[in-house]
Amino acid sequence: MTAPTRRPGRRPGPTSSREDILAAARVLFGERGYDKASIRAIAREAGVDPALVHHFFGAKEELFAAAMEFPVDPGVFLPQVLSGPRSELGERLTRTFLRIWSDSRLRPQFIGILRSAATTEQGAALLREFITGTILARVAEALGTPRLNVTAAAAQMVGVVMLRYVLEVEPLASATEDELVALLAPTLQRYLGD
Amino acid sequence: MTAPTRRPGRRPGPTSSREDILAAARVLFGERGYDKASIRAIAREAGVDPALVHHFFGAKEELFAAAMEFPVDPGVFLPQVLSGPRSELGERLTRTFLRIWSDSRLRPQFIGILRSAATTEQGAALLREFITGTILARVAEALGTPRLNVTAAAAQMVGVVMLRYVLEVEPLASATEDELVALLAPTLQRYLGD
Structure with a gap:
């Protein structure tokens, strides 16, 4: 896995990255809709590498379910x-x-x-x-x-x-x-x- | 119309009575349910005479619709x-x-x-x-x-x-x-x- 790029000033660590990604996903899915919110744009918003999004969440659909805290897949x-x-x-x-x-x-x-x-x-x-x-x-x-x-x-x-x-x-x-x-x-x- | 009895300390006037009745209706309909919340009990809770409730709202069903702010009858x-x-x-x-x-x-x-x-x-x-x-x-x-x-x-x-x-x-x-x-x-x- 490549090291994720981060926004300056953010505290590093997997928990914070994971939460940052979920927060960014909620913003972009809400603003742009499911189809137009790309993993790349969500990663950019969260200040991480897109590979890290895939590493934590797999496909976009699973990221979306996690962002909604939807309890079944x-x-x-x-x-x-x-x-x-x-x-x-x-x-x-x-x-x-x-x-x-x-x-x-x-x-x-x-x-x-x-x-x-x-x-x-x-x-x-x-x-x-x-x-x-x-x-x-x-x-x-x-x-x-x-x-x-x-x-x-x-x-x-x-x-x-x-x-x-x-x-x-x-x-x-x-x-x-x-x-x-x-x-x-x-x-x-x-x-x-x- | 008979003058309504009021709780001591309440400011008199039809607007305040009307609002008091609606507030009391929301409390009692919510707590007791529609069937068990009587006009008499709602009037008591609001500190007014039951006749005033009928004067303002007619039947219990209309009082309920008003308490819910339900826009059609x-x-x-x-x-x-x-x-x-x-x-x-x-x-x-x-x-x-x-x-x-x-x-x-x-x-x-x-x-x-x-x-x-x-x-x-x-x-x-x-x-x-x-x-x-x-x-x-x-x-x-x-x-x-x-x-x-x-x-x-x-x-x-x-x-x-x-x-x-x-x-x-x-x-x-x-x-x-x-x-x-x-x-x-x-x-x-x-x-x-x-």
Whole structure:
């Protein structure tokens, strides 16, 4: 690994570099959007060598997930959900989504992302870019579905999160996974199925 | 009108009474929920006579809408939407919802309610009570639909609001009313139709 260049006056060390990169990523993803914020520009903003960004975070998508503090990797769970019979896609998506959210270790982070998106411009920009650049693009491409349909499906699930986990509106908050699959899976299937 | 009793030390006058009532309503609706927060208790908390609460705000539902600063009266628009052919309910709901939100004078208030619900306990409690006590109860009763179905429909529309108006995710943010009706009306119809 080449030694990273640093801005003068910065305290060196891997922890500070890692945090500098994440801070720079949040600024540039928020300002320029996912596509236009290059690893090179983020490295420059952070005062480090681009190689160090790759060393810490791998690909741009992983850097983005880390910058958002997104607690699961869509590069892992989306391919699992999108593979398998297309006729059962709505059910697989609903179950996967509910299981990720039912994990009480992850939920505070997800809710934090949603809160920051609802209240700050940078939070909204980050979540918008994440949904657009990472989830919508990948799902629309894998399925050949119009992006508007994918956003309608995403809206259904974001609304379930708001009512079930943030506002805790009954009976949605206490409904079982199977009850919700019966209700929601046909909706996602209609938006995303053949 | 009888003169309201006041707490000692409060500055008298209709503006202060009105604000006191709204502040008391926010506290009690948030703490006790819509059903258990009585006009009498809210009047006591505000240090005024219950008759003054009725004088300013009419029924409890209108007081609640005012306490939330909810910019439209569900007592007016819901009966309009719920009447008419049941087979076209999904379309009527979708169009009404999108038209209310497309009003740029009202939208900041709606977004403010959503933001406060996403970030404060009192805001979450108020919106939960509003959705449960005012909208769900009325819709479920009028239609004879299970409440879980009504919450699923509400979740779809809350998610559309988050993605279209708060996060401004494309292509949802720029989609026309007709495009969204084609996509969303069948979903609401399935949740709420016969």
